[in-house]
Amino acid sequence: MNKDKLLFEKSTRGSRTLRLGKLDVPPADLSALPAGSLRQKAPMLPEIGELDLVRHYVLLSKKNISITDSFYPLGSCTMKYNPLTNEAIVQNPGLADLHPAEDDGRVQGALRIMKTLADGLAAITGLPGVTLHPAAGAQGELTALLVAHAHFHASGQSQRTKVLIPDSAHGTNPASAVIAGLEAVEIKSGEDGLVDLEDLSSKLGEDTAVLMITNPSTLGLFETNIAKISEMVHAAGGLVYMDGANLNAIMGIARPADFGVDMMHINLHKTFSTPHGGGGPGAGPICVTEALESYLPSPRVVEEENGLRLDYDSPRSIGMLRGWAGNFGVLARAYSYMRRLGAEGIRRVAENAVLNANYLRTQLSDAYHVPYDRMCMHEFVCNNRKQREHGIHALDVAKRLIDLGYHPMTIYFPLVVSEAMMIEPTETESKATLDAFIADMLLIADEAKNNPEKLHAAPVTTPVGRLDEARAVKQPVLRYASSS
Amino acid sequence: MPFIQNTDSDRAEMLAAIGVQKVEDLFEQIPAELRLKGSLPIDAGLSENELRAEVAELASWNSSMEKGCFLGAGMYRHFIPTVVDSLQSRHEFVTAYTPYQPEGSQGTLTVFFEFQTMVAELMGMEIANASMYDGCSAATEAVIMACNLVRKRKKVVVSRGVHPHTRRTLETYLRWSELEVVEAPLGSDGTTNLEGLLDDQTCSVLVQNPNTLGVIEDLDGIAAKTKEAGGISICSCYPTSLGILKSPGEAGFDIAVGDGQCLGTAPAFGGPSFGLFACAQKHVRKMPGRIVGETVDSQGRRGFALTFQAREQHIRREKASSNICTNNALIALRGAIYMAAAGPDGLAEVANHSLAKAQYASKALSSLANFELIFGESSHFNEFVLRCPIPAAEVNRAIDSSGMIGGLDLSSWYPELGDNALLLAFTELTTREQIDRLVSTLSNIATAIPVA
Numbered sequence: 001m002n003k004d005k006l007l008f009e010k011s012t013r014g015s016r017t018l019r020l021g022k023l024d025v026p027p028a029d030l031s032a033l034p035a036g037s038l039r040q041k042a043p044m045l046p047e048i049g050e051l052d053l054v055r056h057y058v059l060l061s062k063k064n065i066s067i068t069d070s071f072y073p074l075g076s077c078t079m080k081y082n083p084l085t086n087e088a089i090v091q092n093p094g095l096a097d098l099h100p101a102e103d104d105g106r107v108q109g110a111l112r113i114m115k116t117l118a119d120g121l122a123a124i125t126g127l128p129g130v131t132l133h134p135a136a137g138a139q140g141e142l143t144a145l146l147v148a149h150a151h152f153h154a155s156g157q158s159q160r161t162k163v164l165i166p167d168s169a170h171g172t173n174p175a176s177a178v179i180a181g182l183e184a185v186e187i188k189s190g191e192d193g194l195v196d197l198e199d200l201s202s203k204l205g206e207d208t209a210v211l212m213i214t215n216p217s218t219l220g221l222f223e224t225n226i227a228k229i230s231e232m233v234h235a236a237g238g239l240v241y242m243d244g245a246n247l248n249a250i251m252g253i254a255r256p257a258d259f260g261v262d263m264m265h266i267n268l269h270k271t272f273s274t275p276h277g278g279g280g281p282g283a284g285p286i287c288v289t290e291a292l293e294s295y296l297p298s299p300r301v302v303e304e305e306n307g308l309r310l311d312y313d314s315p316r317s318i319g320m321l322r323g324w325a326g327n328f329g330v331l332a333r334a335y336s337y338m339r340r341l342g343a344e345g346i347r348r349v350a351e352n353a354v355l356n357a358n359y360l361r362t363q364l365s366d367a368y369h370v371p372y373d374r375m376c377m378h379e380f381v382c383n384n385r386k387q388r389e390h391g392i393h394a395l396d397v398a399k400r401l402i403d404l405g406y407h408p409m410t411i412y413f414p415l416v417v418s419e420a421m422m423i424e425p426t427e428t429e430s431k432a433t434l435d436a437f438i439a440d441m442l443l444i445a446d447e448a449k450n451n452p453e454k455l456h457a458a459p460v461t462t463p464v465g466r467l468d469e470a471r472a473v474k475q476p477v478l479r480y481a482s483s484s
Numbered sequence: 485m486p487f488i489q490n491t492d493s494d495r496a497e498m499l500a501a502i503g504v505q506k507v508e509d510l511f512e513q514i515p516a517e518l519r520l521k522g523s524l525p526i527d528a529g530l531s532e533n534e535l536r537a538e539v540a541e542l543a544s545w546n547s548s549m550e551k552g553c554f555l556g557a558g559m560y561r562h563f564i565p566t567v568v569d570s571l572q573s574r575h576e577f578v579t580a581y582t583p584y585q586p587e588g589s590q591g592t593l594t595v596f597f598e599f600q601t602m603v604a605e606l607m608g609m610e611i612a613n614a615s616m617y618d619g620c621s622a623a624t625e626a627v628i629m630a631c632n633l634v635r636k637r638k639k640v641v642v643s644r645g646v647h648p649h650t651r652r653t654l655e656t657y658l659r660w661s662e663l664e665v666v667e668a669p670l671g672s673d674g675t676t677n678l679e680g681l682l683d684d685q686t687c688s689v690l691v692q693n694p695n696t697l698g699v700i701e702d703l704d705g706i707a708a709k710t711k712e713a714g715g716i717s718i719c720s721c722y723p724t725s726l727g728i729l730k731s732p733g734e735a736g737f738d739i740a741v742g743d744g745q746c747l748g749t750a751p752a753f754g755g756p757s758f759g760l761f762a763c764a765q766k767h768v769r770k771m772p773g774r775i776v777g778e779t780v781d782s783q784g785r786r787g788f789a790l791t792f793q794a795r796e797q798h799i800r801r802e803k804a805s806s807n808i809c810t811n812n813a814l815i816a817l818r819g820a821i822y823m824a825a826a827g828p829d830g831l832a833e834v835a836n837h838s839l840a841k842a843q844y845a846s847k848a849l850s851s852l853a854n855f856e857l858i859f860g861e862s863s864h865f866n867e868f869v870l871r872c873p874i875p876a877a878e879v880n881r882a883i884d885s886s887g888m889i890g891g892l893d894l895s896s897w898y899p900e901l902g903d904n905a906l907l908l909a910f911t912e913l914t915t916r917e918q919i920d921r922l923v924s925t926l927s928n929i930a931t932a933i934p935v936a
């Protein structure tokens with residue numbers, strides 16, 4: 001069947017889609033180029049006509065599960081609706097065909113979009129210093145840690161090298177700490193799923209640089225002691241960094257600055273509805289206190305008498321982490337979203353996200369074990385404790401959900417709950433959708449008891465069944481190679 | 485409220501099912517003193533039509549490149565076939581997450597597998613990853629990877645011809661590392677001069693081709709010299725140029741990187757773009773970023789999955805090869821569709837046309853009195869540096885008056901070239917009429933100044 005073939009297997013010598021018109025100047029003179037600078041062997045790119053190319057990608061698109069097809073309760077990822085307006089506005093040639101090196105005077109509209117977005121993020125977080133530069137959340141974290149490192153270095157506190165990270169944190173936290181020249185130290189979670197204050201206290205000291213805290217945590221719980229935690233860290237001379245991956249639960253309800261947070265990142269591709277795109281592009285702005293603002297990366301948008309300007313040369317800046325000002329296309333989408341919502345809409349997002357999550361939690365907690373069964377924020381974690389006697393793992397529940405037409409929840413994260421299943425419905429889903437999901441989850445719980453084989457065999461409706469992932473590592477095939 | 489579908493009665497039913505009275509009760513875990521009093525200082529929401537009018541107004545304050553623009557320096561306005569926008573905007577691609585559930589993500593995973601193959605072919609290398617943030621971050625990650633391959637050496641040699649943003653990014657990432665960055669100067673012909681810089685402490689050498697001044701580097705020589713010194717050679721290249729220019733693999737480089745904006749994505753004020761990253765298969769375990777591999781399901785059917793995840797942050801945490809998580813998948817998809825639409829002949833055609841426009845312009849401009857191509861007429865691909873008789877900023881103002889956007893004034897990036905150096909870029913979308921208008925504008929400047 002042609003439909004499962006790769007582009008390279010559909011390729012025919014001489015076919016192509018892109019053909020330019022007649023050249024309006026004399027042809028290029030390749031002999032004028034320096035000796036030895038020409039390509040000897042043409043790249044083996046596919047050669048394919050337009051209709052077959054279109055069919056190829058349309059067929060592939062149908063092999064994905066997306067928010068547009070179905071409910072996508074992927075915990076920690078905030079898979080909310082990506083408004084189509086956002087996609088439409090960035091097509092405007094005044095935003096798309098814009099060169100990043102144009103004079104500031106020619107790009108005032110773009111700079112205004114960035115400034116308004118930055119001001120909005122400052123209002124939401126209560127932290128006045130904003131950079132829109134980082135390409136994604138992980139780069140935002142790294143940026144903040146570099147800011148902290150520069151700050152301690154400048155203030156003669158170079159001995160502050162430890163970054164305290166709760167065991168429930170995203171893996172990017174410790175990975176970023178290392179690149180920032182700091183050392184990751186793990187903090188335990190207590191039995192209530194929150195940061196263990198005693199463990200924290202024992203690890204705070206002269207060498208503390210930063211506490212990285214995800215609030216609400218990856219268990220979907222608000223750190224009720226956050227003000228106390230911040231106080232402890234500040235008393236030890238450290239800074240508090242908040243991983244803003246879960247900002248969706250609290251925006252408009254509470255401001256991180258009021259908890260004592262000094263720095264945080266925001267995933268625009270989570271909270272601000274920009275699409276995930278199969279793994280990016282994202283944008284990871286960070287917001288910091290006034291005391292840290294001068295260290296933020298370059299360039300930043302600054303407002304001056306005669307308009308807005310991109311400042312590439314702020315003297316204390318930690319520098320650049322990527323090319324140009326930022327993922328402007330992503331920023332413009334987030335701007336569009338924020339302008340549609342306004343202050344009232346932003347608060348409604350958090351309210352409905354938390355409402356939807358608690359509704360699912362209460363309706364599912366009989367059938368599935370919820371280790372921290374109390375009011376949650378925008379997501380909650382359950383596990384397989386009630387199913388494991390039937391040999392059912394989190395993976396089996398997830399795969400069965402695929403057959404029922406869903407993208408599964410996040411599984412095996414956070415690491416502090418064994419066989420975790422992390423469910424985040426987001427505010428954009430309707431009660432009707434949630435009710436249907438609840439019914440299907442109860443069906444799966446029933447099948448786990450009475451027909452576990454059905455779960456083990458899942459998925460059966462997808463283009464392929466469970467894949468041999470070990471083989472992909474042992475016998476790596478990382479690219480197509482023609483057999484001829 | 486926009487995008488929220490629950491009705492008031494839905495909310496009432498759900499609150500009752502949860503067992504609380506009102507929405508505020510859901511937030512009881514947030515201590516009262518930490519909750520926001522009043523509302524955020526953010527303007528009230530707009531309707532869709534109001535928003536679109538506002539954005540149209542803001543966009544009208546910007547100068548689009550459509551009317552003619554000679555800016556390049558890493559971001560180029562190339563033709564984008566309709567198939568790219570149309571297919572990339574399929575919602576199934578746009579609104580999917582990272583393909584952690586392979587059975588439900590074979591679309592994205594197949595795209596990445598094909599993408600990796602095309603990037604590897606383009607670069608002349610064995611394998612490639614599924615993309616980085618952009619060219620700067622790809623080059624930076626390559627340097628970090630090289631230092632993990634050659635552990636004891638601490639010197640990183642970076643050509644001054646490498647894009648200033650890449651050099652600044654590298655500086656930021658390496659600020660607290662043990663690596664020392666040494667800059668290799670450019671010679672009078674505009675190519676990188678490695679003389680006296682390579683030794684047994686050299687961990688890696690990073691160059692760019694063509695370099696930021698548009699000059700084609702001696703890739704064979706750089707790769708050979710680096711190898712001789714026992715270091716890792718890294719080439720950052722302009723993917724469009726690879727339609728006709730020697731690939732890093734052909735020249736013997738160990739790692740090849742680049743920025744993918746030119747492959748089907750508009751400049752969009754600097755991003756999002758995507759980074760290309762390719763190397764030899766033996767280095768796969770040190771490579772940053774996501775990688776897709778081929779495997780089979782229980783029935784023996786071919787399928788694709790993320791692989792070698794043990795390198796990555798979500799497994800390896802502080803020992804990961806990089807902290808990268810979200811990359812630029814959707815823009816990489818654009819690159820894949822573009823490369824498939826072009827094929828080897830289309831890519832060569834785009835490269836040839838871009839070169840032809842630049843050669844047409846360089847010939848005309850170098851014949852103007854008082855103007856000079858600093859690095860000659862035969863050193864460039866689609867971009868070159870013009871020395872003007874007056875400051876580049878003034879020349880740009882004259883080009884502006886002709887209804888077009890000028891080139892890049894190099895005085896802040898390369899102060900050693902003085903105030904009069906102007907970097908001009910050309911692509912297949914630059915028309916002969918625009919070039920003629922540029923030449924005539926500059927010739928007016930030339931005639932206004934007495935011959936030296």
